[in-house]
Amino acid sequence: MSFSSLGLSEEIVRAVTEQGYTTPTPIQLQAVPAVLAGGDLLAGAQTGTGKTAGFTLPLLQRLSSVERVKINGHVPIRALILTPTRELAAQVEESVRVYGKYLPLTSTCIFGGVGINPQIRQLKQGVDILVATPGRLLDHMQQNTVDLRNVQILVLDEADRMLDMGFIRDIRKVLAALPKKRQNLLFSATFSDEIKSLADGLLNAPAMIEVARRNSTVEVIGQKIHPVDRDKKHPLLAHLMKTNAWNQVLVFTRTKHGANKLVEQLERDNITAMAIHGNKSQAARTRALSEFKDGKLQALIATDIAARGIDIDQLPHVVNYDLPNVPEDYVHRIGRTGRAGATGSAVSLVCVDEHDLLHDIERFIKREIPVEFIEGFEPDPKAKAQPIQLRSGGGGGGGNRQRSGGNGGNGGGNRSRTQQPGGGAQPQAQSAKPRGPGKPQGPAPAGPSRGPASRPSALTHRSGGRGR
Numbered sequence: 146m147s148f149s150s151l152g153l154s155e156e157i158v159r160a161v162t163e164q165g166y167t168t169p170t171p172i173q174l175q176a177v178p179a180v181l182a183g184g185d186l187l188a189g190a191q192t193g194t195g196k197t198a199g200f201t202l203p204l205l206q207r208l209s210s211v212e213r214v215k216i217n218g219h220v221p222i223r224a225l226i227l228t229p230t231r232e233l234a235a236q237v238e239e240s241v242r243v244y245g246k247y248l249p250l251t252s253t254c255i256f257g258g259v260g261i262n263p264q265i266r267q268l269k270q271g272v273d274i275l276v277a278t279p280g281r282l283l284d285h286m287q288q289n290t291v292d293l294r295n296v297q298i299l300v301l302d303e304a305d306r307m308l309d310m311g312f313i314r315d316i317r318k319v320l321a322a323l324p325k326k327r328q329n330l331l332f333s334a335t336f337s338d339e340i341k342s343l344a345d346g347l348l349n350a351p352a353m354i355e356v357a358r359r360n361s362t363v364e365v366i367g368q369k370i371h372p373v374d375r376d377k378k379h380p381l382l383a384h385l386m387k388t389n390a391w392n393q394v395l396v397f398t399r400t401k402h403g404a405n406k407l408v409e410q411l412e413r414d415n416i417t418a419m420a421i422h423g424n425k426s427q428a429a430r431t432r433a434l435s436e437f438k439d440g441k442l443q444a445l446i447a448t449d450i451a452a453r454g455i456d457i458d459q460l461p462h463v464v465n466y467d468l469p470n471v472p473e474d475y476v477h478r479i480g481r482t483g484r485a486g487a488t489g490s491a492v493s494l495v496c497v498d499e500h501d502l503l504h505d506i507e508r509f510i511k512r513e514i515p516v517e518f519i520e521g522f523e524p525d526p527k528a529k530a531q532p533i534q535l536r537s538g539g540g541g542g543g544g545n546r547q548r549s550g551g552n553g554g555n556g557g558g559n560r561s562r563t564q565q566p567g568g569g570a571q572p573q574a575q576s577a578k579p580r581g582p583g584k585p586q587g588p589a590p591a592g593p594s595r596g597p598a599s600r601p602s603a604l605t606h607r608s609g610g611r612g613r
């Protein structure tokens with residue numbers, strides 16, 4: 146099946162062909178005809194599936210196939226795409242430009258963290274397609290600097306993330322400002338009750354599409370665990386980057402402070418690195434991302450929120466410097482590599498504090514990740530787990546949530562964790578995870594059959610036949 150047989154115009158097919166796309170991905174195969182038909186759409190798809198082109202291509206086609214009528218001399222906004230993060234907004238708009246390069250359509254992108262005045266000027270000139278994050282769009286609505294009365298197509302991209310990030314009220318206010326008659330496309334990786342209720346109120350007899358969840362497609366990504374002591378992670382990362390000549394590595398840390406510290410440490414090793422996280426200005430984030438994409442930076446150090454939506458073609462290496470405390474984030478992180486069919490590698494540097502987190506991740510992805518000890522960096526088998534600090538000190542509500550990592554690498558069945566709030570210690574196999582509101586539950590636990598003690602021992606001892 147080719148793009149032209151999906152009913153897309155020659156201009157659009159030419160643009161995607163220039164991107165090197167030869168065949169539509171499964172989500173594109175289903176979404177393009179559904180959107181071209183003009184009805185509403187509910188699509189279950191994650192980043193990495195080609196979903197952006199899945200809604201952008203037919204959207205471009207629909208807008209370009211009718212003559213644009215100016216209103217009071219201005220080009221009216223006919224399509225509105227809402228995304229959860231600034232990075233995703235910028236990338237979606239970039240895709241709109243790339244796929245629409247042979248079409249006479251205009252677009253712009255608005256998000257917070259940057260000056261509002263250039264956006265106001267841009268909006269005054271008029272655009273066909275507006276990509277926005279909900280908060281900044283609302284600012285413009287309140288200042289009367291955006292006119293949404295002519296929107297014909299609305300896209301909610303990564304709707305579950307928008308709800309997770311607390312945007313539901315903003316979204317509802319935006320919806321109230323749109324014309325009643327329009328086409329609605331809702332993309333979400335997961336379907337919580339909140340998403341279902343949003344979809345129920347928004348969509349009219351939608352076509353429904355679901356493509357494979359990411360955690361069933363991670364097979365293309367080579368995953369590995371390198372056990373290491375907590376204070377040896379940085380030299381191990383530098384060692385891996387140098388000996389394997391890794392020149393473009395996306396590294397995840399748990400906290401913003403951890404990201405900043407790692408940048409300093411890598412720079413001392415003559416490895417070029419920058420951090421991208423919520424405390425960085427938008428200009429600094431954009432610069433870091435573009436230098437990384439251009440190959441000027443060897444390492445981009447990111448926290449989970451900042452990394453959402455980062456789309457870099459063929460990113461070869463992802464490193465979990467710290468394991469995430471939510472298993473879904475592991476899948477999102479490693480999904481930054483091995484995109485759209487490319488292969489990639491994802492390595493996790495795991496210290497004794499993180500054995501519980503690893504256990505939860507392996508249950509979630511329903512597989513054990515191969516372990517490989519690196520000569521000279523083997524962890525001390527007697528090391529004791531310490532509580533993990535989940536957030537950088539100070540900033541933001543919620544305080545520092547801590548979680549114990551069990552009581553030691555070799556411990557027997559009596560491992561416990563501190564839980565919050567009101568959780569109490571739970572046996573590992575049935576632990577209730579700390580999750581944000583509305584966070585989806587993972588697939589039904591069907592983890593590998595092994596006692597809770599066997600994995601820690603495999604992670605601290607070279608013997609036992611694992612790895613390699």
Ligand code: AMP
Pocket residue numbers: 165166167168169170173191192193194195196197198456457458484485
């Ligand atoms: P997305 O899920 O929209 O974030 O897209 C993931 C990646 O797949 C992006 O880097 C796209 O450039 C790429 N991509 C999208 N569609 C195709 C396709 N049909 N063939 C190859 N790569 C694609």
